[in-house]
Amino acid sequence: MKHSLQTLVSSYFQDTAHNNWKIQLILAWPTIIGNLADKVSIEKIKDHQLILRVQSASWMQELYCLSTMIIQKINNHLGKRVIHSVHFTLGTKVYKQKNTKQNSPFTEKTEPYSLSTREKKVLSLIKDQELSKALEQFLHRCVQK
Numbered sequence: 001m002k003h004s005l006q007t008l009v010s011s012y013f014q015d016t017a018h019n020n021w022k023i024q025l026i027l028a029w030p031t032i033i034g035n036l037a038d039k040v041s042i043e044k045i046k047d048h049q050l051i052l053r054v055q056s057a058s059w060m061q062e063l064y065c066l067s068t069m070i071i072q073k074i075n076n077h078l079g080k081r082v083i084h085s086v087h088f089t090l091g092t093k094v095y096k097q098k099n100t101k102q103n104s105p106f107t108e109k110t111e112p113y114s115l116s117t118r119e120k121k122v123l124s125l126i127k128d129q130e131l132s133k134a135l136e137q138f139l140h141r142c143v144q145k
Contacts, residue, residue, distance in 0.1 A: 021082045025050075025074065027130055032077050033070075036063075048084040050074070053091050060088045113143040 022045050030037040040063060043053040050071075054060040063070065067086045074083045115123070119139065126132040 021078050021080070023128075023131060024078055025082075027134060028077060032074055043089055048082055050083050050086045052086060052088050054088050055090075055092055057090060060090055063088060113140055115139070 025032075025045065026042060029042055033040060036059075039055050039059050041053050042050065044051040052063070054063055070086055071083050075081045115136065123132050123136055126135070
């Protein structure tokens with residue numbers, strides 16, 4: 001069954017006021033975590049608990065020692081105390097892997113995907129410009145893979 005982008009967005013973000021800080025956290029994550037963005041990513045946000053995926057055990061140990069500072073930095077960035085605890089899980093970040101096909105001289109160049117009129121209309125209905133832009137970029141990534 002096909003769902004429009006608007007239906008998906010509204011089902012995920014029914015209570016915008018409640019989930020707004022989660023969206024802000026996800027969008028601002030690279031800024032908040034800084035140079036460590038390539039070593040740690042957000043795996044899950046459950047209530048006021050943040051679960052982070054770390055690429056190696058040594059970084060997991062290091063970040064565990066810094067967890068109080070990470071919580072404080074997140075809460076300061078969001079302007080309120082929303083994260084109470086941080087947990088870490090070990091694994092690689094699938095979405096950050098480099099595409100080796102792009103480096104090969106034998107790969108085809110694909111045309112950039114342009115949004116359909118319907119997709120543009122649905123995205124224009126989203127009042128939050130940051131969310132709209134993030135969803136547009138997400139759609140581009142999904143289509144290109």
